[in-house]
């Protein structure tokens with residue numbers, strides 16, 4: 128188990144390194160997260176014997192955040208198209224393989240209206256896509272995609288196998304987008320961002336190791352938007368990725384359309400847990416007037432932005448050099 132832990136941590140570290148990311152996806156046989164609970168020594172003299180809570184969580188709680196591994200929880204993301212060209216229409220094809228049977232998984236549980244959510248994000252977190260691929264009867268999935276910028280990307284498959292007691296899994300595989308790559312620094316934290324004429328304001332903070340509420344308020348032309356449309360079974364869909372290694376956070380909407388208490392805006396509420404301190408990028412998809420838009424925010428869990436990530440004199444056009 129000790130060895131497994133080390134290799135897992137090593138693989139996650141490698142995946143975070145820009146440049147080595149290309150070779151990693153297909154070449155490395157990943158090690159599943161250990162299922163044993165961590166053995167915590169109880170302090171002497173407190174009279175604590177066995178901890179039922181620790182026993183209960185055995186095999187249930189993943190040791191790592193999602194999205195860092197191509198194999199986790201007995202499933203492997205087999206990305207058939209690990210390289211595409213920047214600025215060209217392309218197709219992503221993949222399958223989710225059951226390690227036990229070596230067969231493609233064909234039975235998925237619907238979560239947020241879909242059997243599988245595919246997120247594609249660039250390593251620098253400036254390009255983001257939330258896609259819903261089509262599944263063929265044999266368990267192969269495909270979706271058209273066009274990515275404007277070259278560089279290292281990660282493809283996340285977020286799904287729940289249709290099995291008894293199954294839990295949601297997010298597998299991640301590297302995708303190389305060839306062309307002239309010019310990675311960008313992480314955008315500065317802003318409380319309000321503008322997308323297509325909508326102003327979206329974030330209230331709340333990410334906390335390391337604890338669930339916290341994030342509220343996002345949508346305005347248009349200075350007026351609150353109160354007629355958001357359901358998208359994927361909620362008034363918003365939020366994905367959070369950790370800067371540096373693109374760990375994928377599970378974020379749950381608080382309330383859903385039609386439950387008698389959740390309003391269709393201007394505020395959408397989520398609960399998120401950050402696995403560590405540090406920088407994260409949040410991507411909020413919301414639907415209004417028939418169109419889905421994405422507002423993105425940089426946030427720091429457990430503290431303010433470090434000085435170095437707040438440039439003094441605006442955006443330089445030359446930071447790619």
Ligand SMILES: [Cu+2]
Nearest residue numbers: 241244245258
């Ligand atoms: Cu989705």
